[in-house]
Amino acid sequence: MLGLLTAFFVPGVASVDCYSRFNKLQGMSRILAGETDSEGNAVTSIGVATGMTLDLCLQTCGRGIWDNPERWLDFCEKFSTWLLPFLALVSQLPFGGDTPFENVMSILLNVGSPTLAAYSVTLTTLNSRWIHRRFSRISYPSAQSAARVLDNLQQSRLQVTEDDYVLSSLIVLPENDQYWAELLIFLDVKHSYTWSFSNIASIIWVAMAFLLTVIQTFLDNRESIDSNGIAVGFAWLWLLAIVTCSLNAAPRCDITLLGNAIERANQKLSLAKYMDQPESLDLTIQQPAISLDAEGGGSITSDERRTAPIYNYARMVPWSLSAGRMYAAFSAASYRAEHNIPVSAEIPWEQGTGQRVNPANRRGRRDQVAAYIQRPSDQLAEIAGGGSRSLHASLMALLLTSGTLGSAMLMDWYTPTIGLSCRSGTYMIYSLNSVLVWSMLMTANHLTTSIVSLEGKTGHRRFPYSASSAMLLWRAAKILACMNTIWIVSTCALGFAGVYENCWCNSAVLTQGPRAYIAMYFTQQDWWKPLVGITAFASLSVGGFVWFNIGLNPSAAK
Incomplete structure (x- = not known):
C-alpha cells in the first residue's frame, strides 16, 4: 500500500529529469570537474563520460527524486512482474490456525524470517527421515504404521x-x-495440505515468470540497465522453495x-x-x-x-x-x-x-x-539425535537465506555504481533481521525447554528470570518478524515507485566514500559476469535446498 501511494505522489514531489540534465553536460564544449566513466574514473574526453561524481550530481540534479514521465506504468509493470506473483504464492503456505490471527501470524513469521521458515521445513523432513530410519530396523507388528503416525x-x-x-x-x-x-x-x-492443481499452477506461474524475466535480463542490451526487478525476484525466490518443500512434506495442520x-x-x-x-x-x-x-x-x-x-x-x-x-x-x-x-x-x-x-x-x-517393552541392558538403541538434526536444518536454512537474499543484495551491489546502496542495504537489513528472528526464537525455545524439563523434575517453578527472558525474546522476535515483513514488501514497492532514484542512493556512497559517483549509463558488459555468477549461486542454493528436502527423502509415502 505504501508503494502504491508513493507511485502516485513521487512524480510530482521534488522530481527532476536527471538524465536530460546529464545529456546537456555531455553537449558542452568542455569537460566539467566530476564527469566520469561507468567505473568512476575521471574522463579526458566529453564523448566517453557516462557518469558523474556525487557532488556534480547534487549540483546538476539536486537532492530530489529523478523524474520518470511513465513512472506509474513502470511501477505497474514491475510490480505485477516481480512482486505480485510471489505475494500470491504466500497464500499457498500451510496454515491450520484456530483463528484468523494465528494464520496471519504464520504468514508474518514466514515472510519476516525466511531463515525460520527454511529451518522448520527442513527440520520436518529430517524428523521424518529419522523416525522412518529408526523404525525400519524393527520387525515387530505395526511398527511401520506407528512410524507413519x-x-x-x-x-x-x-x-x-x-x-x-x-x-x-x-x-x-x-x-x-x-x-x-x-x-x-x-x-x-481430509488431508489438510498436499499437492493440488491450485498450488501446482501457482508454483509453475511464479517459476516461469522468474525464468522469463531472468532470460530477458541476460538479453537486454539497453543502456542504464535496471537491476531492481531481478533483485526483487532473488529476494523472494526462497518462497518458491519453501512452498514446494512444504507441499512435499504434506503436514497435517x-x-x-x-x-x-x-x-x-x-x-x-x-x-x-x-x-x-x-x-x-x-x-x-x-x-x-x-x-x-x-x-x-x-x-x-x-x-x-x-x-x-x-x-x-x-x-x-x-x-x-x-x-x-x-x-x-x-x-x-x-x-x-x-x-x-x-x-x-x-x-x-x-x-x-x-x-x-x-x-x-x-x-x-x-x-x-x-x-x-522394557529395554534390556545390552540393547543400545539410538533414540535422540535431535542436536544433529537441528544443526543440519540450521545449515540448510542459512544456505537458502544466503543464496536468495544474498543474491538480491549482490545483484544491486554489482550493478554500477558498484557498492552498498539504498537497495542493496535494504536486502542486507532484511536478511540480518531474518537470521536474528530465527536466533531469538531458537534461544527462547531452548530456555523454555530447559525450564519445562527442570520444573518437571523439581515439581515447582524455580526459574522466574529464565522464563521472563524466554518470553521477552519470544515477543520481541515476533514483533521484529512483523516489522521485517512490512519492511521487505514496502521497500520492494518503493523501489518500483522510484524512491531510490536519486543522487545519494545511486552513488553507493556508503562504500565509495569520497570517491562516490553515479553511473548514468552502462551496458550489459559492465555487469554480465557478476550476473551469471549471482544467478548460478541463487539457483544452486534453491536447487540444493529443494533436493535435500525432496530428493533425499527415503521415507515411504505418508
Missing part, C-alpha cells in the same frame, strides 16, 4: 503416556494392531481433525488385564497412550501447540522425546520377539507365519505386558 503428528504437541502398561498394551497386544491401521485412515481423511482422529482411535484401544483377555480402555479413567496437549503448558509453550509448520522449531524436543519413547518400546518388544521370548513365561513360544509374530506370543497379564 508419529511422522504425521509433527504439527501437534504430541504426548506419549508415561504409564508403561497402557503403552505396552498398545504395542504388544494383537487386538491393537487395528488401532494403528484405523488411526492412519483417520489421519488421512488441522488440530481439530488431528484431535478427532486420535480420540476415535483411542476409543478402540484395548488394555491388558490381570487375566488373559484384554479390556477396552475407559477414557474417563485411564490416560490415553497417545494424546495431543492443546491447552497445557501456559503461554511459554504456546508455539508448541500451534499447528502451522512454521512452529515446528518449538516442537522438536517434545516430539523427539515422545517419538523416542515409542521407538524404545517397539525396539524392546522387537528384541524379545526376535529372541523367541513370549510375553507370558507360562506359554511356550509358538512359531508365526512368515515374518508375523504369532498372536499367542503377544498375550499375558498386565505386569508381563508392561515388562515386555
